[in-house]
Amino acid sequence: MPPLVKQEDINQARELIYKIAGLYMPQNKDSVIGNRLNKLSRELDIQNYPDFFTALKRGQFKQDFINAFTTNKTDFFREGFHFKDMIERVLPERLQYSEPLKVLCAASSTGEEPYSIAATLLFAKEICQSNTQVSIQAIDINTSVLEVARTGNYVVDTRLNPLPTWMELEDYFDITRLNEHEVSVCAKQNLKKILNFKQYNLCSPTYPFGTRDFDIIFCRNVLIYFKVEDQEQILQKLFSYLKFRGTLYLGHSESILGLAPKVDRLGQNIFVKVAE
Template identity: 35%
Template sequence: MRNLALKARPIEDDGEDHLSALDFGRIATLIEGEAGIKLPPGKRLMVEGRLRKRMRALGQADFASYCDFLFKQGGLERELTHLINAVTTNKTDFFREAEHFDYLVDHMVPNLVASRGERNCLLKVWSAASSTGAEAYTLAMVLNDLQAQRNDFRFAILGTDISTAVLAQGRRAVYPAEMIAPVPPEMQGRYVMHPRRAGARREVRIVPELRRLVRFNHLNLMDGSYPFDRDVDIVFLRNVLIYFEKADQEAVVTRLVGHLRPGGYLVLGHSESMIGTSLAVRQVAPAVFQKL
């Protein structure tokens, strides 16, 4: 009996323009070296989809021409930022893994304020892979409400990311209206502005009083050192280590812990295990670690 099973057709046989295996490998190696992000062969279609818009903007006819521009014609130096912007994943939500914000209110801030012994002390909070800013502004909402209740601390929030495109959106603080659905209604009333006239796409903006409490800076977590304060109270680094190799995970966490003051907190994503057992930290809640 003849076998009628159909074999999967190779990507290159579908009539579309595609990255060659060689060119994809060169891009994947470049991105891992520059940003620490792994791009296995299964990500090739995703990378192609994200690069097509960039290719059109440059007037490149196909992937082969684009890769020649990058690797043979000296275009990489001025194109690298755009390439990283295009291929990096920027999944983010307001109040993602909300139990971390509950722990912040119930434990982190009270412990930090008590240990400081200062009147109206300044708490420094760092969203180390901030993407478009949803995490940073969630922190600002939660801390601003808590500050109004306690009236015994101040706070400042830093958001950093490797993608200049998402940092620009974070600074604008404009989001699709449906994205704020996880924000409690009472917080939406205080911290979210709606347009007076509805446009084709419903968008909202974070209020200026909150935007002033958050600043955004470019940072590649793969850099050997970070040009930021070393007395940070809380670092959020959630759902980014999963894209890194083990050695890079440990190096990044080690550097970030070095920026925490003693007693400060590191918050990872629930899908991530603690990296670097030799670090001077103790686990105090799921995916939450305190520097000794």
């Protein structure tokens, strides 16, 4: 039996996940915190939460705690208008240059998002008959989702996540029907070759990239888990790694906050950098 979760355990977990990963779980998330502590206690055989928190503060179990407390919901070609914007607006122009094109996918979860970006890039290269080198740096704080992402193997329920028909998906994924609704989707080597996965905390003071390194940054459905002041800081940092005229894609319920004067807004949370 896992130990009973008390309110002080919930408060302590709230404080520590904020301190370690910047994730803000207000009081209306208490039941989520309780469930995650229960699950973690079964996985790690925790007998007593105060002892567990003491160990956590000393640095033990930190990664297990992070992995248990992040929300990793994602899908292939989620918020499809961002991929359409890449195909129609960004890539036809950008792929005319010989300079390598670099994309950052911040908070890439189990990898469906960066593989969707990778397939979109290769599809656009084919249409534009471009030789431009393309690459994607995908980062996440959760090591177990990164492990899944590196395999590139998925089972997709096409009722919940319909796959796009505007590209020949088979050029980029091995797709096998498993039953009426599910397909197995495995990223091919051509996608894996242009993708790199790395563990990184968006709350770190700086990121391991060069200034204005990226042509495109995806930062979707992660800022919502931070306090507004922390969202502001993360956006400022990400922005410093985006090239002039580069594109930033945010999730549907996220906001550009203090960067508003420095971007052109194209709608659907698509932003183009027009000032430093």
